[in-house]
Amino acid sequence: MTIAASIDVVWAAYTAAVGTPDVAGAPDSRAAGCARCGLTTAVMSPVGQVVSRRFTGYESWTNLAGRRLCAVCVWAYRQRPLRTETHIVTQKPPTLTPADSTLLHQVLSTTIDPGTAVIVPLRPGRKHLLPDARWGTVTVDDAQLSWTSADAHRLAVMRRLRAHGFTERMLGDDAPPYAVLRRLPADEWPQVFDDWPRLTSWRRADPWWEVGLRATRQA
Ligand SMILES: [Zn+2]
Secondary structure (H helix, E strand, O other): OOHHHHOOHHHHHHHHHOOOOOEOOOOOOHHHOEOOOOOOEOOEEEHHHHOOOOOOHHHHOOOOOOOEEEHHHHHHHHOOHHHHOOEEEEOOOOEEEEOOHHHHHHHHOOOOOOOEEEEOOOOOOOOOOHHHOOOOOEEEOOEEEOOOHHHHHHHHHHHHHHHOOOOHHHHOOOOOOHHHHOOOOHHHHHHHHHHHHHHHHHHOOHHHHHHHHHHOOOO
8 A cells, every 4th residue: 555545634734744654564454553544653552542532533533443543643633733723735745834814715716626625623622623634625623615616706705895894794694784885985886786695605504604704804
């Protein structure tokens, strides 16, 4: 098994942040492989030393026969910034980049490249998100979001409306408030009225809405 063929987001992030993993070859049994990724590194740690008894993220583990975690997965669970900050991970070359709203906006202004993963903790610190991340998606607490060209377009709409002075709370309403409209030149009103309903599907889809807000905040 080559790493390149099976590389997941965690392994790419580790390679970028720490270096090439100290791989120990294919495990001789499933029980010897890492419980999360199935691979082995020179140093392996018992699962109970890494995740707490309240841990609930087993759904994404690929090798539940495993009793230990590899050094790469241990790293992913122990780096607190990975739980609290937005990150962009790329596969080729491996990169791990903390993202402010400007970078997040840049990445989400089009469909996400299949070799890129976007991780956005919506309630920072509560969950380990990197181990659940998938290429070509936005990973938020408890979900992987697709990001279509329609979403990229909605993001542009949201940015345009915010530039007019509508606040995050106002954007959630069904119609633009007159308090802001009356400050705008009349010839800009048609665009606002045109844009407003284009966010309707996001208003009903919390995670996309939250990611959109984060990507359109002033850095
Ligand atoms: Zn592992």
